[in-house]
Amino acid sequence: MTTDLLAFANAVAAGEVAVVDLTHTLSPEFPTIVMPPELGQCAPFRMEEVSRYDERGPAWYWNNISMGEHTGTHFDAPVHWISGKDLPNNSVDTIAPANFIAPAVVIDISQQSAANPDYELTVADVAAWEQAHGRIPPRHWVLLRTDWSKRTGRDYANMREDGQHSPGPCPEVVRFLVEERDLLGLGTETIGTDAGQAFHFNPPYPAHFYMHGKGRYGLQCLANLDLLPPTGSVILAAPLKIRRGSGSPLRVLALVPRRD
Amino acid sequence: MTEPLQRPKRKDPLKKTRVPLLPQGVRSRTALGLTAAAAEGRFQLQVCSECGAVVYPPRDACPRCLSARLPFQDVADGGTLLAETTIRTSTDVYFRERMPWRIGTVQLDTGPSVVAHLHGDLVEGERVRLALKIDKSGQAIAIALPASDTPHMADDPQWRELTCDPKFRRVLIADGRTAVGQALALAMSEAGASIVFVGVADPWKPFPGEDRLRKIERVEVVALDLTDTISVNECAGEFAPRVDILVNNAEYVRTGGLLERKGLTVAREELEMRYFGLTRLAQAFGPVLRARGADGVNSAAAFVNLLSVYALVNWPAYGAFSATEAACLSAAQSLRAELRPGGVKVLNAFFGPLETEWYQAVPPPKVAPLALARAVVHALQQGLEDVFVGDVAQDIRARLAVNPKALERELGA
Numbered sequence: 256m257t258t259d260l261l262a263f264a265n266a267v268a269a270g271e272v273a274v275v276d277l278t279h280t281l282s283p284e285f286p287t288i289v290m291p292p293e294l295g296q297c298a299p300f301r302m303e304e305v306s307r308y309d310e311r312g313p314a315w316y317w318n319n320i321s322m323g324e325h326t327g328t329h330f331d332a333p334v335h336w337i338s339g340k341d342l343p344n345n346s347v348d349t350i351a352p353a354n355f356i357a358p359a360v361v362i363d364i365s366q367q368s369a370a371n372p373d374y375e376l377t378v379a380d381v382a383a384w385e386q387a388h389g390r391i392p393p394r395h396w397v398l399l400r401t402d403w404s405k406r407t408g409r410d411y412a413n414m415r416e417d418g419q420h421s422p423g424p425c426p427e428v429v430r431f432l433v434e435e436r437d438l439l440g441l442g443t444e445t446i447g448t449d450a451g452q453a454f455h456f457n458p459p460y461p462a463h464f465y466m467h468g469k470g471r472y473g474l475q476c477l478a479n480l481d482l483l484p485p486t487g488s489v490i491l492a493a494p495l496k497i498r499r500g501s502g503s504p505l506r507v508l509a510l511v512p513r514r515d
Numbered sequence: 516m517t518e519p520l521q522r523p524k525r526k527d528p529l530k531k532t533r534v535p536l537l538p539q540g541v542r543s544r545t546a547l548g549l550t551a552a553a554a555e556g557r558f559q560l561q562v563c564s565e566c567g568a569v570v571y572p573p574r575d576a577c578p579r580c581l582s583a584r585l586p587f588q589d590v591a592d593g594g595t596l597l598a599e600t601t602i603r604t605s606t607d608v609y610f611r612e613r614m615p616w617r618i619g620t621v622q623l624d625t626g627p628s629v630v631a632h633l634h635g636d637l638v639e640g641e642r643v644r645l646a647l648k649i650d651k652s653g654q655a656i657a658i659a660l661p662a663s664d665t666p667h668m669a670d671d672p673q674w675r676e677l678t679c680d681p682k683f684r685r686v687l688i689a690d691g692r693t694a695v696g697q698a699l700a701l702a703m704s705e706a707g708a709s710i711v712f713v714g715v716a717d718p719w720k721p722f723p724g725e726d727r728l729r730k731i732e733r734v735e736v737v738a739l740d741l742t743d744t745i746s747v748n749e750c751a752g753e754f755a756p757r758v759d760i761l762v763n764n765a766e767y768v769r770t771g772g773l774l775e776r777k778g779l780t781v782a783r784e785e786l787e788m789r790y791f792g793l794t795r796l797a798q799a800f801g802p803v804l805r806a807r808g809a810d811g812v813n814s815a816a817a818f819v820n821l822l823s824v825y826a827l828v829n830w831p832a833y834g835a836f837s838a839t840e841a842a843c844l845s846a847a848q849s850l851r852a853e854l855r856p857g858g859v860k861v862l863n864a865f866f867g868p869l870e871t872e873w874y875q876a877v878p879p880p881k882v883a884p885l886a887l888a889r890a891v892v893h894a895l896q897q898g899l900e901d902v903f904v905g906d907v908a909q910d911i912r913a914r915l916a917v918n919p920k921a922l923e924r925e926l927g928a
Contacts, residue, residue, distance in 0.1 A: 283740065284746075286717075286720075295780050295781070296784065298783075299743075301742070301743060408719045411719065
């Protein structure tokens with residue numbers, strides 16, 4: 256039987272399927288990940304006007320833009336981490352495009368994160384979620400709702416003298432999601448897929464280490480996860496096709512069926 | 516006695532802003548020797564290498580022995596005010612709107628007599644110090660000052676016309692995240708600036724000294740990221756008409772020459788912060804500064820660049836950094852010519868290693884941030900164009916003048 260894509264398009268047009276934008280606006284002020292200053296840094300978003308209906312181009316307005324691969328709402332490819340460096344199809348240009356359209360489950364730890372900015376998602380949290388919503392099916396995005404995207408500026412980055420403080424997964428739960436649940440990737444609202452203090456975990460940055468080591472993907476700096484149901488949404492997340500790119504800023508959209 | 520300067524009233528928005536006018540600014544090539552001395556606050560005249568005569572005005576041959584060997588040298592600045600004249604009318608448009616204007620004849624102890632501008636506190640027959648200063652046209656003039664300092668001396672209108680005193684002016688410090696930026700904010704506030712705007716980039720990143728910075732009197736922290744054109748333009752859009760002195764204290768200090776650095780990421784950041792940062796500030800604030808060069812007591816006065824002295828000659832241990840500083844120096848020279856029609860000065864403050872984290876491995880002598888800040892304020896109060904702060908900067912300057920190639924080898928050893 257042929258899939259009726261036209262019916263799907265009609266459903267979108269009729270609003271029976273809501274399109275939720277999970278993307279922050281790319282702007283110069285948006286925080287990027289911070290490394291110690293003697294290390295290489297991810298470039299923030301910048302925009303230079305080429306012309307604006309003026310002597311530089313009388314009838315047109317356009318800009319040159321620059322940024323890092325990991326600036327703003329962005330996609331992490333497996334080659335981003337040393338554990339995924341030798342995998343096949345590990346960069347944004349070689350990942351099979353079918354992976355860019357995939358269903359998602361949303362695990363809500365927003366209350367825990369509000370109480371404790373260093374909150375770590377545990378296997379027990381996932382078990383409790385599955386108790387309510389069923390087992391996480393394979394090849395799904397697991398999106399971690401923390402409501403972190405509702406914070407701005409200093410509260411969003413939440414840098415202190417001992418580093419960044421933001422919620423994320425503990426090492427065991429990442430291994431569990433990869434090995435036991437075959438997730439497609441992890442999506443977060445924070446600046447990384449890992450917790451702010453994940454440098455001190457074992458291994459450091461477990462989400463990056465385990466997920467990319469097994470060819471899984473990351474989405475970070477997502478917004479509007481509170482508008483998604485725990486199950487039933489579909490994510491469109493296609494990074495730019497950058498040759499040997501380790502990631503890319505992108506527009507992330509969620510398709511959500513309207514409940515009657 | 517000089518009448519103390521009063522805080523200027525807020526500007527009447529119905530009044531036209533006066534177009535900056537300049538005094539006559541043509542000098543012979545030889546006479547530019549005076550400008551070179553004035554730029555650094557030195558008092559230099561030609562001294563004949565043959566007969567020792569001190570010569571003024573500048574000449575191509577010694578009036579006593581006809582020798583052509585007439586180098587400029589530091590000479591004693593003492594003299595006596597022989598005669599004083601108050602000019603009450605002039606056909607020159609610059610002086611016309613600044614009348615009355617006092618000039619006089621000074622007999623220097625070293626020999627020559629000089630027609631000079633006069634500080635208001637001087638009386639005929641008194642002992643004076645003669646100083647060479649850069650006027651609004653960018654050229655050297657001589658001004659006679661009281662032999663010892665008098666109360667409110669810096670407030671004299673003829674003197675203030677030659678200086679860029681922060682008193683009652685509004686200052687913008689480009690980067691308040693650094694120790695030097697915070698020291699500058701304090702020094703400018705102490706020097707009587709009426710507002711000290713201090714730019715802070717990435718407000719989401721905490722930085723050391725932030726609480727102290729915000730507590731400095733008359734400091735207003737504003738959003739300003741020199742690496743972001745939009746941010747610089749937005750800051751200028753809000754504040755440029757109220758900035759009389761702009762201090763570009765952007766810093767990007769990293770070790771290594773061209774080979775130690777892998778790739779261009781660091782070099783790009785360095786150029787973004789330094790060369791492009793300077794360009795952004797110049798484009799956003801420069802036209803307004805230039806238009807406000809004669810805007811009353813708090814007219815636009817100066818664009819200050821903090822530059823490593825290794826802009827003048829490369830220090831390979833910080834080789835790529837030195838190259839970027841050289842680019843900034845070159846841009847500052849262009850800016851100086853571009854701002855001159857507005858009577859706005861470009862002050863370049865050169866310094867060696869600083870007592871800051873990025874020079875941690877460099878042995879002393881190093882310049883403390885507050886010492887640098889105070890030197891910048893002093894240079895503005897003196898109306899200088901170039902100031903060399905600290906032992907290393909002065910040493911490099913001196914060695915470069917004697918033998919540039921030797922210095923290149925020594926720094927690269």
